[in-house]
Amino acid sequence: MGATIGIDLGTTNSCMATVEGGKTVVIPNAEGERTTPSVVAFSKEGERLVGNVACRQAAMNAGRTFASVKRHMGTDWRATVDGKKFTPQELSAMILRKMRQDAEAYLGTSVTDAVVTVPAYFNDMQRQATKDAGRIAGLHVLRIINEPTAAALAYGLDNGTPQKVMVYDLGGGTFDVSIIEIGEGVIEVLATAGDNHLGGDDFDERVADYLVQEFKRATGVDVRHDPAALQRVREAAREAKKDLSALASTRANLPFLAQGAAGPLHLDVEVTRSAFENMTCDLVERTTGPVQQALMDAGIAASELGQVLLVGGSTRMPAVQAHVRALTGKDPSSSINPDECVASGAAVQGSTLSNASMGIVPVGGDILLLDVIPLSLSIETVGGVATRLIERNTTLPVHYSQVFSTAAAFQTSVEVRVLQGERPMAKDNKTIGTFRLKGIKRAPAGVPQIEVTFDIDANGILTVSAKDLDTGKEQSITITDTERMSDDEIEAAMRDAEQYAAQDQVRRDGLAVREEAQRLLGEVGRALGTAGKHLDKEEKKAIKNDEAALRKLLAKRGDAAAAEDVAALRAAVEQLEQSSARARKLADS
Numbered sequence: 317m318g319a320t321i322g323i324d325l326g327t328t329n330s331c332m333a334t335v336e337g338g339k340t341v342v343i344p345n346a347e348g349e350r351t352t353p354s355v356v357a358f359s360k361e362g363e364r365l366v367g368n369v370a371c372r373q374a375a376m377n378a379g380r381t382f383a384s385v386k387r388h389m390g391t392d393w394r395a396t397v398d399g400k401k402f403t404p405q406e407l408s409a410m411i412l413r414k415m416r417q418d419a420e421a422y423l424g425t426s427v428t429d430a431v432v433t434v435p436a437y438f439n440d441m442q443r444q445a446t447k448d449a450g451r452i453a454g455l456h457v458l459r460i461i462n463e464p465t466a467a468a469l470a471y472g473l474d475n476g477t478p479q480k481v482m483v484y485d486l487g488g489g490t491f492d493v494s495i496i497e498i499g500e501g502v503i504e505v506l507a508t509a510g511d512n513h514l515g516g517d518d519f520d521e522r523v524a525d526y527l528v529q530e531f532k533r534a535t536g537v538d539v540r541h542d543p544a545a546l547q548r549v550r551e552a553a554r555e556a557k558k559d560l561s562a563l564a565s566t567r568a569n570l571p572f573l574a575q576g577a578a579g580p581l582h583l584d585v586e587v588t589r590s591a592f593e594n595m596t597c598d599l600v601e602r603t604t605g606p607v608q609q610a611l612m613d614a615g616i617a618a619s620e621l622g623q624v625l626l627v628g629g630s631t632r633m634p635a636v637q638a639h640v641r642a643l644t645g646k647d648p649s650s651s652i653n654p655d656e657c658v659a660s661g662a663a664v665q666g667s668t669l670s671n672a673s674m675g676i677v678p679v680g681g682d683i684l685l686l687d688v689i690p691l692s693l694s695i696e697t698v699g700g701v702a703t704r705l706i707e708r709n710t711t712l713p714v715h716y717s718q719v720f721s722t723a724a725a726f727q728t729s730v731e732v733r734v735l736q737g738e739r740p741m742a743k744d745n746k747t748i749g750t751f752r753l754k755g756i757k758r759a760p761a762g763v764p765q766i767e768v769t770f771d772i773d774a775n776g777i778l779t780v781s782a783k784d785l786d787t788g789k790e791q792s793i794t795i796t797d798t799e800r801m802s803d804d805e806i807e808a809a810m811r812d813a814e815q816y817a818a819q820d821q822v823r824r825d826g827l828a829v830r831e832e833a834q835r836l837l838g839e840v841g842r843a844l845g846t847a848g849k850h851l852d853k854e855e856k857k858a859i860k861n862d863e864a865a866l867r868k869l870l871a872k873r874g875d876a877a878a879a880e881d882v883a884a885l886r887a888a889v890e891q892l893e894q895s896s897a898r899a900r901k902l903a904d905s
C-alpha cells in the first residue's frame with residue numbers, strides 16, 4: 317500500500333499534505349511551491365499543462381486555458397479543445413494527477429489513497445464528480461470531507477474543549493461559513509451557508525478595474541480590449557491586493573503596458589489600503605448574510621461560539637478580519653496558514669482512515685466526523701410539488717424511507733424525480749436524478765405501495781432504492797443522471813489520462829535526445845575541423861555517414877512524439893558517439 321495524502325482541491329489553488337511521524341507536513345509541488353494554481357491548459361502542440369506553467373501562458377492561449385473549473389463540477393459544462401470535449405472532472409483529474417505525481421516524487425513512494433475536500437455547499441453531483449476526478453487521476457478516494465470539517469481537524473480541535481466553532485472560509489472563488497460542534501470524539505457540522513460566487517478573484521477584479529481606469533485617465537489609452545495587457549494588469553492587481561494585507565500603501569508598476577503615439581506607455585499607480593477597502597467594502601459586506609444564516613440554522617447566537625477559524629487566502633485581508641470580529645465579537649484564529657489548513661486537516665483524516673484500515677486505532681478511539689446535508693432532498697409529486705424527504709442540515713450518514721403511491725389508475729410504472737433545494741415547487745429546485753420504477757401491479761390509483769429509500773453515506777453521496785410493498789419484491793431502479801459520468805466513461809477518461817502521461821514522457825524523452833543530438837553534431841563538426849587531418853579516409857567516411865543519418869532523422873519530424881522515432885534517434889546518436897569517439901578525443905587533446 318502506498319502513502320495517503322490529503323488534498324484541498326481549490327477553485328483557484330490546490331494544496332496537499334500528509335502526516336509524517338504524527339505531524340502534518342505540507343507537500344510542495346515539483347516547482348517547490350506549497351500551493352498549485354488550479355489551472356489546466358492545452359498547448360498548441362497538444363501538451364497538457366497544469367499549475368504555474370498553465371497560468372504563465374494563459375494570456376497568450378486563453379481559449380485553451382481553463383481556470384476555476386471547480387465552479388463547473390457536477391454540471392454539464394464541457395471544455396472543447398481541438399474538437400475533443402472534457403468534463404470538469406477530467407480537467408480536475410489533471411490537477412490531481414500532477415499533485416499525486418509531485419507527492420510521489422517528494423515522498424519517494426507511491427501515493428495510492430487520498431482524502432479530498434469539497435466546500436460544505438457542494439451537492440451530491442458535485443461530490444460525486446470530485447470523487448470521480450480522483451479516480452481518473454489514479455487515486456483511491458478514501459473519503460470526501462467538507463472543508464470546514466478539515467479546518468477543525470487541522471486546528472486539532474477534536475482533542476480540546478467541547479465547543480461550537482465558526483469556520484469562515486473566503487478563498488479565491490468561493491465563500492463558505494459553517495458552524496461546527498466539537499464534542500467528545502465527534503465533530504458535527506451543525507449548519508453551513510455561503511456564496512459560491514464570492515472570493516479573492518472579485519477583489520482582484522476591483523483593483524484591476526481601478527488600475528485600468530487610472531491608466532486611461534493618465535494616458536488616454538484603454539487596455540480593456542488587449543488580453544495580454546489585461547492579464548498583466550490582473551496579476552499586478554492581485555499582487556497589490558496581497559501587499560495591502562501588510563502595508564498601508566503600495567504601487568502597481570507595469571512598464572511598457574501599451575504603445576502610445578509618442579512611444580511606450582507605463583503604468584505606475586499608487587493604491588492605498590483605504591482606497592482598496594473603499595472599492596471592496598461591499599464584497600466584504602456580502603459575507604454577512606451567510607454568517608447570520610448559518611448561526612440561525614444552527615440555532616445559536618454568535619456569543620455562544622467558542623472560536624472562529626479563518627480559512628482561505630482572502631482572510632488575510634485586515635478588513636475581512638475586522639468584519640469577522642465585528643460580526644462575532646470574537647478574535648478569529650489564523651495561527652495555521654489559511655491556504656494550507658484544509659489540506660492539513662484532510663491529511664489528518666486520511667491518516668486516521670488508513671490507520672483504521674490497518675487496525676491501528678489511536679488512543680481514545682477514532683474521531684467520528686458528522687457532516688450535514690447542505691440542501692434539502694425532495695421528490696416531485698402530483699402538481700409539480702417538491703415533497704421533502706430529507707431536510708437541509710440533517711446530519712450524515714442518513715437513511716430515510718417513505719411510502720408513495722400511484723396518481724393514475726392502472727399505472728404500471730412511475731417516474732420519481734429527485735430534487736435538491738429549498739424551493740416548494742419542483743421546477744425551482746435542481747433535478748439530481750430520475751428513477752423509473754417499473755413493473756407495478758395494475759391497481760386503482762393510490763393502492764400500490766412504493767417505498768422509496770434515500771441513503772446518504774459519510775461522503776454525502778446519495779443512493780436511492782425502491783421496493784414495491786405489495787409484492788414484497790425489490791424493484792429495479794434506473795438512474796438517468798446525464799451529468800454524472802458512468803463507470804465506463806471514467807475508465808475511458810483514466811485510459812486517456814494515462815495515455816497522455818505516457819505520450820508526455822515520450823515527448824520529454826524526444827526533446828532530451830534531440831538536444832543531445834544537436835550538442836553531439838556541434839562537437840563532431842568542431843572535432844572534424846581541428847582533428848580531421850589526423851583521421852584516415854575510412855574513419856572520416858564512417859563519421860560523415862553517421863552524421864548524415866542523424867541529421868536525416870532530426871529533419872524527419874518537428875518534435876519526436878512517437879516512441880519509435882525517439883528510439884531511432886537515440887540509436888543514431890549512440891552510433892555517431894562511437895564512430896566519432898577517437899576524433900573528439902583527438903580534438904580535445
Ligand code: AMP
Nearest residue numbers: 329487488516517558561628629630632
Ligand atoms: P485559497 O483559495 O484559499 O488558496 O485562496 C486564494 C485567494 O487568497 C486568492 O484570491 C489570493 O489572491 C488570496 N490571497 C492570498 N494571499 C493573500 C493576502 N496576503 N492578502 C489577500 N489575499 C490573499
